[in-house]
Amino acid sequence: MWACVVLLSGCWEKATPPAEPTAAAQGGSAPPAPEPLRNLQAFVASPTEVLLAWDPPTTGVTHLTIERKTGTSTDFVTLVPKLPASEPDYLDTVEPETEYTYRVFAWMGDVRSPQPAGPVTVKTPPLPPAPPAWIKAQATAPTRVVVTWGEAPRAKKFAVLRTDEATREFVVVETVEGKQTFTDENLSPETRYWYKVRAMNDNPETTESKTVSVRTPSAKTTPEQAPTAPPAVEPEWVSPPPPPPLPQPEIRDVKITDAGVLLQWRGPTRRGYTYAVLRTSRPSLSYFVLDYV
DSSP: OEEEEEEEOOEEOOOOOOOOOOOOBTTBOOOOOOOOOSSOEEEEEETTEEEEEOOOOOTTOOEEEEEEEETTOOOOEEEEEEEETTOOEEEEEOOTTOEEEEEEEEEETTEEOSSOEEEEEEEOOOOOOOOOSOEEEEEEETTEEEEEEOOOTTOOEEEEEEEETTTOSOEEEEEESSOSEEEEOSOOTTOEEEEEEEEEOSSSOOEEOOOEEEEOOOTTSOOOOOOOSOOSSOOOOOOOOOOOOOOOOEEEEEEEETTEEEEEEEEOOOTTOOOEEEEOSSTTSOOEEEEEO
């Protein structure tokens, strides 16, 4: 058992100093300008959602105007002209793999804050990859298995996972990019193995193929030609051995720093264990996989 640490970065702005009240004009008292919002933050809630949040506005603020610009554009456009000041946040529907910059103005009636809150910038990740369309594992020698799999839209690379009756846990044996085949060498004869393929891209969330099983022949068996096409029928299914129960990670500390949120937890570090760090910005939203560590 040992402690794991991850720094969850986000996008926020430092508190904006209070604005000076508007000076009297033409012998009369002009209405005071509202202070800019404080602590404007932008969080990626999913590949298609960005959540904006801020501290409650000062007394007298009637509504907010949210502006956004996309990518390398230099022009802000009005996203929400009049958001009630009572709203604590705003969920924006966006496109995957796109950079967005936001700023927010506060209003007291017809008087706008002299400066906006922001800008804050975030970039949405791509959609998760689709799982491989099919997978096949074939023993081509007593100590060799060839694993092949089908297309997985949006995948950039693949991780091949394997388990056996002794190990009882799937572990990554190889990560490949630009191909859909893997040759697993130095195996034991007359042993059953199980394989599955994980599709990955820049989104922390991954998908996996079905699981297939294969048994290596004895050392006297003549090797067969490696497969070049998907199987015509499903391979014989033998359930993999159940893995040992996973202990529950224990969060030990959460610290807010200038660089983000530092999360520390305690849990096992045995081979094959991966921790998924999930985050949500408010209880009404689903948790989003932020990273695997």
